[in-house]
Amino acid sequence: MATIIEVAAAAGVSTATVSRVLSQPGRVAEATRAKVMEVVEALDYRPNVAARSLRTLRAAKILLTVPDISNPFFASVIRGAEEAARDAGYAVVLGDTRHDPEVEDQYAEMLSRREVDGLVFLGHRLPASLEALVARQGASAPVVNGCEYSPEIGVPSVHIDNAAGSADAIEHLVELGHREIGVITGPPISPISRDRLAGALRAAERHGLKDRLHLREGDYGADSAHRAARTLISEGVTALFCFSDEMALGAISAVGAAGLSCPDDVSVIGFDDLPLARFFHPALTTIAQPKGMIGRRAVELLVGILRGSEPAERQLTLAHELIRRASTGPAPNTR
Amino acid sequence: MATIIEVAAAAGVSTATVSRVLSQPGRVAEATRAKVMEVVEALDYRPNVAARSLRTLRAAKILLTVPDISNPFFASVIRGAEEAARDAGYAVVLGDTRHDPEVEDQYAEMLSRREVDGLVFLGHRLPASLEALVARQGASAPVVNGCEYSPEIGVPSVHIDNAAGSADAIEHLVELGHREIGVITGPPISPISRDRLAGALRAAERHGLKDRLHLREGDYGADSAHRAARTLISEGVTALFCFSDEMALGAISAVGAAGLSCPDDVSVIGFDDLPLARFFHPALTTIAQPKGMIGRRAVELLVGILRGSEPAERQLTLAHELIRRASTGPAPNTR
DNA sequence: AGTAATGATGTAAAGGATTACATTGGCAGG
DNA sequence: CCTGCCAATGTAATCCTTTACATCATTACT
Incomplete structure (x- = not known):
């Protein structure tokens, strides 16, 4: 060469x-x-990039870590992030952390070692090795959080109003006449799961249903929801609100396995609006997130920090939307 | 620092x-x-990695490009690849090419610029900018193909026997009594689609059904299969063989939309065995690929080349498996 | 005791690009 | 014709690490 x-x-x-x-x-x-x-x-x-980056102290790369690359939800976020990065002259290094704090730390090391100029992380944990950095540099630390949001982390973030989205889902079910509603949440460490739970409780409260919500914990995967749904169905719920579309798929599968029909016997509503959601059987009613835009804005925020311009807003809340499809219908006891 | x-x-x-x-x-x-x-x-x-890599001329990174990161099939391959890379002391840079040759080239440039030590690509095209390299270095070029396989590309590759897998799917349907079988393929440029088509035709021929196969072209996405399935159903097929699980989901959705039942009226079999396939409704019969192992072996092959040891085998064919679930059943005209 | 071999450490030369500062030459204005 | 400025280009230091080779001190052996 x-x-x-x-x-x-x-x-x-x-x-x-x-x-x-x-x-x-x-x-x-x-x-x-x-x-x-x-x-x-x-x-x-x-x-030679090594020589250039040695001299300039910049890598022209940003690191994007996702907690679970097999979750199609993140694929769309990644797309948006990549586009925005390319527009700004950065390449994206993608890391799959599998929810493993150790792996998260390993990737975060790339930032400490200057292998990348900045980090967008889509999980809910700030890697331990970056805590000092963020504490020291504050708003000018090249770290941005996407999808999730914890105020105490102290980094800029891009997300939807999860509580409001969740409330919309409950409102939709209540409107259809459902009173015994099962909710399959994410793990309690996940702030968005907490937000969604809070939103669901608030909406239920408005209708005097707060104590009739049947809560079960899931892990955003279909498997966990399948199991949770089984017991919820036996408790007599007529509707299931799942905190992810994958879990909704698992729940629908459980409804079928119980010899019941969705939506005639049990309505199911998801969260995310995966590209495949409309091909589910029945087509899935869900709360849509602007996935690509979350990725794009998160990178734009990061690039702004790297360029030294103080970001106008450190917290970006994007709009969600209720998508009505075939998996939700009137409660069976309604007349 | x-x-x-x-x-x-x-x-x-x-x-x-x-x-x-x-x-x-x-x-x-x-x-x-x-x-x-x-x-x-x-x-x-x-x-400082830049200084180290400048001095050693090695980046300790390998590039993994996938044609479509939103396809969950690749997620498992990526997992396997990452693990193998970590075991060998390499980090993985992941690129989503979106089937775009220009993007593929952009990523391949990273190899030319020595930003990465080698490339594993999961698509079917060798990026143009690497043709010269491969022609010059032959087997010692640090490039490996995964999932797909084209002998003319001249790089080592890891894949299943797609023709045999496809034949197994047809055999399964024939065994169930199906005679009018629809096949929704991938795009004809894709060698694995060509292999699978060849395998399907060969199996059909064995049963004198070669001319009764109803062929339609898809793009591995649910949408295209939904459309193709609609016309195939109107042609009276009793079974649909889709070259991907996503397409199978689209096909099942079309069966339902036509007012028919899967598998009672139309059986559907997919290809890949996505993690979600067993939660489809009905649970999907499919040809499973050893996804993680494909990724792992591809990286191991690449690492072998980087270490200078001549690879024992330049083509690795791994085992596939027919997974029988609920989406296939006896042909309706069988008695 | 002398020599060879071994082990531990130091010296200094790459590796390839960027960029502050220096130099050159041409041209405009007086 | 001289001065001064500007544009274009060159010189050389710098970024940080690795590693071939050199050096020195021990130890082992004859």
Whole structure:
């Protein structure tokens, strides 16, 4: 692989000029520029990133960690983040942490070692190795949280109003006449699960149903919801609100396995609006999140920090939407 | 951030010794090692990767590109790849190419620029910018193909026997008495779709059904299969074989939309065995791929090449398996 | 005791790009 | 024609680490 020295020699200029041609073409005479570019093409020269990043102390990369890459919800977020990063001249390094704090820390090390310029994390935990950094640098620490949001972490974040979305789901079920409603939450450490639970409780309270909510804990995966739904069905609920579409799929499967029909016997509503949700059987009613936009805005926030401009807003709340499909219907006891 | 020079000064040794303590602890006296480590801890020193990689010409990273990160099939492959990479001391940079050759090229550039040491690509196209490299270096080019396989590309690859898997699916349907079978393929540029089609045709031929196969082209996404299934159903097929589980979900949805039942009126069989497949309604019969193992083996092959050992096998064919669930049943005209 | 071998550590040269500062030459204005 | 400025380009230091080679001190052996 050719180096900048060989290019400079072949073009009859100094390395400084070659470097300038590549990074600030305007500061070089047109004739020289053309000549250098010609040689660059001929030698198929590519700047060595290690050398560049050693000198500039910047990596032109941002790290994006997701708690579970097999969750299709994150795929759309990743898409949006990648686009925004590309627009800003950054490449994205993607890390799958599998909800494992140790792996989260390993990835976060990349930031400490300057392998990447910043971090967008979609989980709910700030990796331990970054706590000191965030405490020290505050708002100018190159770390942004997406999807989840915990005020105590102290980093900017992008998310929807989870409590409001959750309340909308409950309102929808109540409107359909449901009174015995099962709620399959996420793990209690997850702030968005807590927010959604709070929203659901508040909405239920408005209708005097607070104590009739049947709560069960899930882990956002279909399996856990399948199990939870089984017992909820035996408790006689007529509707199930799941904190993720995957769990809704597991719940629908449990309804079928119990010999019941969704939505005739049991309505099911999810959360996220996965691309596949409309192909579920029955098509899934759910609370849609603006997934791509969450990713995009999170990266834009991070890039703003990296550029040194103080972000206008440190917390971005995007709009959610109730998508009515076929998995919810009137409560069976309604007449 | 402390540098190795500061550490050396604080520990009263040379930078060479510090470097050795970190990379080859055995070559240093125990007392010195302890002393240096103490300072390393105290100063929270982390080697600068840019400098290291500049000096060693290695990045300790491998690039993994997937054609579509929102396809959960790849998630499991990615998991396996990451594990194997970690075991071998490499980090994984993940790229989502969205089937876009331009994006594929952009990622491949990372290899040319030595930002990564090698590439595992899960698509079916060798990025154009790497053709020269592969032609020049042949088997020692640090490039491996996973899932897909085209002999003409000339790089090692890991995959299942797609033709055989596909034949198994057809055999299963024929065994159940189906004669009018719809097949929803992938795009014809995809070699695995071609292989699966060939396998399906061969199996059909064995039963004299070659000309009764109803072929339609899909794109592995649920949408395309939903549309294709609609017309196939109107043609009177009693079974649908889809080249991906996502398409099978789309097909099942079309069966329901046509007022028919799966599997009573139309059986559906998929391909991949996504983690969610057993929660589909009905639970999906499918051809399972060893997804994690494909990722793991692909990385191991690549690491072998990077270590300079000639790979024992350049083509690895792993085992697939027919998973019988509820979406396939006896043909309705069977008695 | 002298020599060889071994082990521990130090010295200093890369590795490739960027950029502050220096230099050159041309041109405008007086 | 001289001065001063500007644009274009060059010089060389710098970023931080690894590692071949050199050095020195021990130990083992004859």
